Each structure stands twice: as structure tokens, then as C-alpha cells.
Amino acid sequence: MSMEQPMDELLAGMRAIAETTRLRLLFVLSHGEFNVSELTQILGQSQPRVSRHLKLMAEAGLLSRYKEGSWVLFRLSEQTRGAALARAIVDLLPGSDSVLVSDIARLEEIRRQRAEAAALYFGTNAANWEKLRSLYVSEGDVEAAMVDLAGAGDLGNYLDLGTGTGRILSLFAGRAAQAIGIDQSREMLGVARANLEAAGLRQAQVRQGDIYALPLPNAAADFITIHQVLHYLDDPARALTEAARVLKPGGRLLIVDFAPHELEHLRDQHAHRRLGIAPDAIASWLKRADLRLVRERTLPPPRTNGSGLTVSLWLAERPAAIVAQKEQAARNRVEGNLA
Numbered sequence: 001m002s003m004e005q006p007m008d009e010l011l012a013g014m015r016a017i018a019e020t021t022r023l024r025l026l027f028v029l030s031h032g033e034f035n036v037s038e039l040t041q042i043l044g045q046s047q048p049r050v051s052r053h054l055k056l057m058a059e060a061g062l063l064s065r066y067k068e069g070s071w072v073l074f075r076l077s078e079q080t081r082g083a084a085l086a087r088a089i090v091d092l093l094p095g096s097d098s099v100l101v102s103d104i105a106r107l108e109e110i111r112r113q114r115a116e117a118a119a120l121y122f123g124t125n126a127a128n129w130e131k132l133r134s135l136y137v138s139e140g141d142v143e144a145a146m147v148d149l150a151g152a153g154d155l156g157n158y159l160d161l162g163t164g165t166g167r168i169l170s171l172f173a174g175r176a177a178q179a180i181g182i183d184q185s186r187e188m189l190g191v192a193r194a195n196l197e198a199a200g201l202r203q204a205q206v207r208q209g210d211i212y213a214l215p216l217p218n219a220a221a222d223f224i225t226i227h228q229v230l231h232y233l234d235d236p237a238r239a240l241t242e243a244a245r246v247l248k249p250g251g252r253l254l255i256v257d258f259a260p261h262e263l264e265h266l267r268d269q270h271a272h273r274r275l276g277i278a279p280d281a282i283a284s285w286l287k288r289a290d291l292r293l294v295r296e297r298t299l300p301p302p303r304t305n306g307s308g309l310t311v312s313l314w315l316a317e318r319p320a321a322i323v324a325q326k327e328q329a330a331r332n333r334v335e336g337n338l339a
Ligand SMILES: C[S@@+](CC[C@H](N)C(=O)[O-])C[C@H]1O[C@@H](n2cnc3c(N)ncnc32)[C@H](O)[C@@H]1O
Pocket: 118, 122, 133, 161, 162, 163, 164, 165, 166, 167, 168, 182, 183, 184, 185, 188, 209, 210, 211, 212, 226, 227, 228, 229, 232, 233
């Protein structure tokens, strides 16, 4: 590679950033990924204008752009040299600037509306969930694959995130010393409690809580499942980082979700935020959460069902060595500050 090339890339990135709207977009996208229409609402500018800025920044390597059904989503780039520049500029932006503060307020409002719509969906559909959950997959095959990936033996302290009506919690609770299901929907939890009672699973309990702020201490769980939940979330990376926090070193996380698909109506009618989860997205979220992918599996759509979807399973681990390294680095920093 010639010396000019990195210089050219850097200059292109700097030129692409040096404009007020683009700085605002960069700041907003440092808070998560958004589609063009959401970014238009947040910035209060016309869609063609926002699209033009986004295109320019994506071409300069500052943003990643990806298409999901009829949506085009943007996030800060993670791979290129432009990503380092984007992060460095975000760190320099004055978060107290009144324009940026208003942008983030509108962003939070959009998130609040989305969360409300999803909560309303689960509140309304709790009683039907058992039927809805089996529409696109063979539940028996998925659950057999989950049991296989979890392996034999005791599961210790087990946690099911976004437990809904508690089906996956019931699947593993019998092998756990303690089993807790967390969900934000009171209606779903009401059904889950009745199901656990009927199954006589006394070691299992459910609690209302938010996946982004789990009501649990650090390193509390040996095994966590998150089944068909990530595609509802705004910020799956943050959810996985929070799951990693409550995992013990060496603990394992089993993620199950749809592979990328094009059933747009799931977004409109069933509160899906994403049309499936791509393997490279999982890889980057796990990396950010300091989790290591151990095994993965893909289950083809059921043959009997024309509208079936492919399901992906990922088993990840919180490596004890990385936890020890991070703890040592934190101790060194504290000692450095005290010296
Ligand atoms: C599709 S259901 C899956 C339920 C269950 N895992 C299953 O497979 O049957 C997704 C669940 O995630 C819950 N959920 C969504 N966002 C959440 C959040 N931020 N915190 C806690 N639960 C959440 C919803 O209330 C809903 O019960």
C-alpha cells in the first residue's frame, strides 16, 4: 500500500465530517443504528438532504449502511480506518451543545415510542403467544438443537432473558439449581407464572425487568438463554453486554433468532425491529461484549410450512482469561492513579 493511500482516506474522512449536519448525524449514530426516516425525524431536515449526507459519510468509510427489507439502516462503521476517525470525532463532540442535546431528546422520544409499541404488542398478544411463536419454525427442532448445544450436566444458576410466557425457561429449569426468567411485559409474565405453576417447576421464577438493566448482580449466572428476543431490540449489542455482565467467567450464553429474511409484515404487524439477525452482526455484538463464539448452528425452515423461516443458534462463552485480564488492567489503572 502506498503512503498516499491512508493519507487520502484520512483526508476524505475529514472532509466528509467537516459539516454541521454530518457531525450531528455522527453523534446520533454513536447512540445506535437508525433508518433514514428516523434520522430525518431526529434532525428535522428533508429526507433527500439527510440521505445525501449519509451517502457521503458512508462512502468516506465513516458509516456502515445495510439494507433490511424496505429499510436502509446506518451505524458507525466498525472495520475501516474511517471507524477510528468517526470514534475520535464523537469523543471530541461537546455532548452539552444545545443542538446535540435536542437531537438526543428526539432520539429518545423515537425509542420510547418504539418500546411502547412493542410493549403494547406483547401486552395484547400474551394470551395468543403460544400460537404466534410457532408460526414460522418447528419449535420441537429448535428446542432439541438448544438442548444439544447446552450440553449435558447441571446448568447451575440459569437465566432466560425476554422469557415471555416462560417456555424456554421451563425447558431448562429442571436442570438448574435456580432458574429466573426476566421480561418487561406484565401480561407475558402473568401467563409465564401460570405455566410454571402448572408444570410444577418450583425452582423457576419470573421477574419483571429490563434486558438493558438486569435486576441482578455481576457474575450471577452460569447459563443464559435469549430466545427470539434480539430482533425486537433497538440495541442488541447493549443487551448482550449486559448479559455478559451477569455471566460468571466461563459462563455461557445461548442466543436463538431468525436468520435474515424478507417478511416485511413481521415489522409492521408483529413489532419486529429487525428482519432477522445476520452472522456478522452477532460476531460484532459478541466482540463488543467480550464474549467468544463457541458453536453455531442453522436450522432450515420447516418443510411443511411454506412461510417458514431459518433459525440460527449461537453458543457463546464469557472467557475467564479475558475477564481476569480486564480485572488486572482495572487494578493497574487504580494503582496508577493512586501512585
Ligand atoms: C418474542 S417474545 C419471546 C419470548 C420467549 N423468549 C419465547 O421464545 O417464547 C420477546 C419477549 O421479549 C420481551 N422484551 C422485549 N424487550 C424487552 C426488554 N427491553 N426487556 C425485557 N424484556 C423484553 C417481550 O416482552 C417479549 O415477552
